[in-house]
Amino acid sequence: TPIVRLEDYRPSDFHIEKVHLDISLHPTETRVISTITLLRNPAGNPSAPLALDGDELVLKSVKIEGEEVSPSDYEATPQSLVIRKFPERVFDLTIETALNPTANTKLMGLYRSNGIYCTQCEAEGFRRITYFLDRPDVMTVYTTRLEADRNDAPVLLGNGNPNERGDVPDSNRHYAIWHDPFPKPAYLFAVVGGNLDHVGKTFKTMSGRDVDIAVYVEKGKGDRADYALDALERSMRWDEQTFGREYDLEVFNVVAVSDFNMGAMENKGLNIFNDKYVLASSETATDGDYAGIESVIAHEYFHNWTGNRITCRDWFQLCLKEGLTVFRDQEFSADERSRPVCRISDIKTLRARQFPEDAGPLAHPVRPPQYSEINNFYTATVYEKGAELVRMLKTLIGADAFRKGMDIYFDSCDGTAATMEDFLGAFEQSSGKDLSHFAKWYGQAGTPHITVKGHYDATAKTYKLDFTQVTQPTPGQPSKEPLVIPVSLGLVTSKGDLPLDCSSVNENGVFVLDKASDSIVFSNVSEEPVPSVFRNFSAPVKVSLELDSKDLLTLLVHDSDPFNRWQAAQTIATRLLVRMVNGEDCKAEIEAFASSLLEFTNETAASDPAFTALVLTMPGESDIIQEIGSDIDPDAIFKSRTILKRILSSVLSPVLVPLYNSLANTGPYSPDAASAGKRSLRNLLLDLIACNNSAEGEKLAQAQIQSATNMTEHFAALSVLSHIPGNARENAFTEFGKRYSNEPLVLDKWFALQAVIPEESVLGRIERLTQNPAYAISNPNRVRAVYGAFAMSNLTQFNRADGKGYDLLADLAIKLDKINPQITARLLTAFGSWRRMNGVRQAHAEAALKRIAAQPDLSRDTSDIVQRSLA
Ligand code: BAL
Numbered sequence: 001t002p003i004v005r006l007e008d009y010r011p012s013d014f015h016i017e018k019v020h021l022d023i024s025l026h027p028t029e030t031r032v033i034s035t036i037t038l039l040r041n042p043a044g045n046p047s048a049p050l051a052l053d054g055d056e057l058v059l060k061s062v063k064i065e066g067e068e069v070s071p072s073d074y075e076a077t078p079q080s081l082v083i084r085k086f087p088e089r090v091f092d093l094t095i096e097t098a099l100n101p102t103a104n105t106k107l108m109g110l111y112r113s114n115g116i117y118c119t120q121c122e123a124e125g126f127r128r129i130t131y132f133l134d135r136p137d138v139m140t141v142y143t144t145r146l147e148a149d150r151n152d153a154p155v156l157l158g159n160g161n162p163n164e165r166g167d168v169p170d171s172n173r174h175y176a177i178w179h180d181p182f183p184k185p186a187y188l189f190a191v192v193g194g195n196l197d198h199v200g201k202t203f204k205t206m207s208g209r210d211v212d213i214a215v216y217v218e219k220g221k222g223d224r225a226d227y228a229l230d231a232l233e234r235s236m237r238w239d240e241q242t243f244g245r246e247y248d249l250e251v252f253n254v255v256a257v258s259d260f261n262m263g264a265m266e267n268k269g270l271n272i273f274n275d276k277y278v279l280a281s282s283e284t285a286t287d288g289d290y291a292g293i294e295s296v297i298a299h300e301y302f303h304n305w306t307g308n309r310i311t312c313r314d315w316f317q318l319c320l321k322e323g324l325t326v327f328r329d330q331e332f333s334a335d336e337r338s339r340p341v342c343r344i345s346d347i348k349t350l351r352a353r354q355f356p357e358d359a360g361p362l363a364h365p366v367r368p369p370q371y372s373e374i375n376n377f378y379t380a381t382v383y384e385k386g387a388e389l390v391r392m393l394k395t396l397i398g399a400d401a402f403r404k405g406m407d408i409y410f411d412s413c414d415g416t417a418a419t420m421e422d423f424l425g426a427f428e429q430s431s432g433k434d435l436s437h438f439a440k441w442y443g444q445a446g447t448p449h450i451t452v453k454g455h456y457d458a459t460a461k462t463y464k465l466d467f468t469q470v471t472q473p474t475p476g477q478p479s480k481e482p483l484v485i486p487v488s489l490g491l492v493t494s495k496g497d498l499p500l501d502c503s504s505v506n507e508n509g510v511f512v513l514d515k516a517s518d519s520i521v522f523s524n525v526s527e528e529p530v531p532s533v534f535r536n537f538s539a540p541v542k543v544s545l546e547l548d549s550k551d552l553l554t555l556l557v558h559d560s561d562p563f564n565r566w567q568a569a570q571t572i573a574t575r576l577l578v579r580m581v582n583g584e585d586c587k588a589e590i591e592a593f594a595s596s597l598l599e600f601t602n603e604t605a606a607s608d609p610a611f612t613a614l615v616l617t618m619p620g621e622s623d624i625i626q627e628i629g630s631d632i633d634p635d636a637i638f639k640s641r642t643i644l645k646r647i648l649s650s651v652l653s654p655v656l657v658p659l660y661n662s663l664a665n666t667g668p669y670s671p672d673a674a675s676a677g678k679r680s681l682r683n684l685l686l687d688l689i690a691c692n693n694s695a696e697g698e699k700l701a702q703a704q705i706q707s708a709t710n711m712t713e714h715f716a717a718l719s720v721l722s723h724i725p726g727n728a729r730e731n732a733f734t735e736f737g738k739r740y741s742n743e744p745l746v747l748d749k750w751f752a753l754q755a756v757i758p759e760e761s762v763l764g765r766i767e768r769l770t771q772n773p774a775y776a777i778s779n780p781n782r783v784r785a786v787y788g789a790f791a792m793s794n795l796t797q798f799n800r801a802d803g804k805g806y807d808l809l810a811d812l813a814i815k816l817d818k819i820n821p822q823i824t825a826r827l828l829t830a831f832g833s834w835r836r837m838n839g840v841r842q843a844h845a846e847a848a849l850k851r852i853a854a855q856p857d858l859s860r861d862t863s864d865i866v867q868r869s870l871a
């Protein structure tokens with residue numbers, strides 16, 4: 001497979017002044033007539049032929065200035081159209097292609113989802129609609145005429161503003177013309193046609209312009225679109241207030257479809273969403289779903305400035321829009337909800353998804369230097385680590401210079417296809433700082449490991465901190481350089497934070513580590529403190545700090561930084577878990593730790609239930625794997641976690657049931673963060689009760705299912721039951737499956753919950769789930785619910801010693817690759833930690849990967865992941 005390299009970037013040989021698309025929608029015979037106005041780019045190769053990208057296209061005709069071009073004057077394949085004879089001036093090229101949206105199961109380009117015509121063009125889907133210069137630095141103005149059967153598709157939507165609509169005389173067809181005045185790359189193109197319901201309102205922008213905003217959903221689901229509309233309105237207001245960014249078109253439409261590869265897509269003025277991130281009602285969506293909708297709606301909306309108005313020069317710059325936009329949506333959620341709770345949740349996601357990626361065969365820098373399939377780089381590294389780099393930048397230059405830098409970036413790059421260098425340049429200008437060393441974060445893969453040692457000198461009243469940083473080699477990068485690492489810190493005693501008297505620490509308590517090792521000394525330190533380092537997770541690094549449990553408990557109770565309070569408990573628990581995995585019995589120590597958590601719970605449960613729930617949630621299996629590193633025994637990890645939770649439950653038992661009862665819901669459901677926080681603690685308590693007393697847990701869970709007034713309570717109770725084998729569980733599953741048989745998004749939760757049951761019989765259960773009438777291999781949400789949950793979240797069964805878990809995924813991948821390569825490749829990233837597993841597991845995983853690799857006609861997506869995983 002050809003490799004695309006950043007260093008080979010060359011400007012396009014042609015500009016496109018404008019494009020006019022005439023799309024006549026039909027389930028199997030859609031016609032696309034594209035007229036592009038072209039001229040040579042003076043910066044390109046003056047003798048280059050016109051080479052347009054295609055993908056599985058059927059060409060019907062080619063015209064230049066309205067004249068049919070003879071087939072001898074061009075070379076056309078489904079993958080490209082090369083024209084060698086054309087006028088050396090501005091000219092119109094008209095291309096007609098024929099598409100079959102119904103047969104398009106890759107869900108890239110134009111396809112049908114439940115009868116709705118929709119498109120997905122990022123990264124390279126537009127070339128599946130027409131031949132084009134499908135690269136993000138070719139930006140142009142689009143006018144789209146969309147035509148369809150009036151009954152089949154009464155709603156016709158496009159990018160930009162609506163211009164005109166009407167009936168096609170003497171037919172049952174109608175049309176709509178949309179014009180987008182903002183030049184954009186092809187990946188932001190979109191159309192939708194279907195029989196849709198919508199909710200909408202008028203949004204007044206900060207300069208007083210009226211914008212019609214609307215959320216379109218499948219017929220009959222209009223009552224589930226209100227929260228998305230509300231989140232959209234709040235996002236628009238927030239971007240005005242926080243970054244001074246105003247919306248720029250007369251309309252903004254969001255459309256939810258049920259078959260979608262990604263979460264959502266930021267097409268200009270016409271965001272298309274996976275319905276999972278739009279549809280919500282208290283009966284069908286959990287608190288987590290509501291939070292997800294809020295953040296994805298915000299994310300896609302924020303792309304209007306960070307992604308659309310300023311786009312990427314090439315796909316290597318993907319983090320320019322994604323890392324920055326994730327940062328923006330995280331800040332939005334933090335402002336709308338509890339900032340510490342959001343931050344800890346984001347860090348948990350980063351550690352669970354990005355850290356393993358950075359430590360495995362698929363590790364790559366936030367700005368990768370090369371790719372063979374760009375779809376495989378929509379990763380946790382580009383998105384989540386990319387967001388952390390933006391956050392570090394803010395920490396390093398300060399909030400004022402950061403905001404000024406964003407203004408400079410918006411002013412200087414608006415309307416362009418930009419690079420990371422353009423972005424960082426704006427902050428060099430606003431801060432007056434040289435960011436060239438910081439920029440190495442974008443090119444170096446791997447998670448830096450920081451070791452910190454503290455020494456107190458009681459006589460001199462000084463406290464010294466020694467830092468070292470090391471990053472392990474990653475594929476293609478055998479040696480690593482020291483990075484610029486902002487260390488936000490404090491010195492904590494039982495009376496709280498000490499003043500920081502140290503010239504190396506700025507007024508915000510930040511020390512910048514930019515060497516392999518460095519030390520700092522604090523003066524006037526009145527008593528021996530406990531260092532609190534990497535407050536608020538100030539850098540995406542792993543930290544080793546020699547603190548004993550007593551010190552960590554001091555942080556849990558007294559640290560002014562909520563993240564490090566939470567981290568202190570996590571560190572204690574992780575250490576205990578690792579020792580247990582190694583065969584130690586740590587009962588007495590676990591009990592002591594649990595007693596501290598009991599005290600903590602008594603103090604914080606009432607005032608901050610959401611934070612309490614986070615502290616009481618023990619480290620995940622993935623945290624333990626990362627701590628241990630290699631020769632992983634999944635069964636031992638599972639067992640240790642179970643024992644730890646049992647002991648915690650038993651020590652907390654005096655408060656569990658009373659607190660659980662006191663948090664019972666009164667009044668109607670509201671998805672707000674405070675109410676959700678109470679539910680999260682209550683549901684965690686139910687889980688703890690069941691850990692140690694399954695009879696009591698079963699009884700309470702069944703009662704909670706009966707009394708639940710919303711899906712959060714209902715599903716949490718079902719989750720608790722799912723860990724207790726027996727009739728109660730099976731009956732509850734059956735009931736739930738029946739009750740929601742017509743609710744695919746609800747069934748996805750039910751699919752996933754069953755797929756992660758850590759029991760040998762789960763393989764048969766998965767087989768049965770895929771026989772459910774609601775299951776469809778063609779729908780990414782269903783496949784992710786069953787196989788994604790199994791492979792990513794069922795540690796013991798996916799990594800079974802008999803290899804049957806790996807085989808299950810391999811069998812699915814071989815089948816699915818012919819239908820949807822993008823989803824197949826994504827699922828196979830679950831093999832990313834196969835070399836960490838112990839003995840026989842590795843051999844089974846390798847055999848499964850090799851079996852996939854040996855398939856004929858493997859897609860580029862799947863082949864890329866499999867090859868890199870085996871390398
Ligand atoms: N651009 C693809 C989906 C997203 O990150 O918004």
Ligand code: ZN
Pocket residue numbers: 299303321322325
């Ligand atoms: Zn995005």
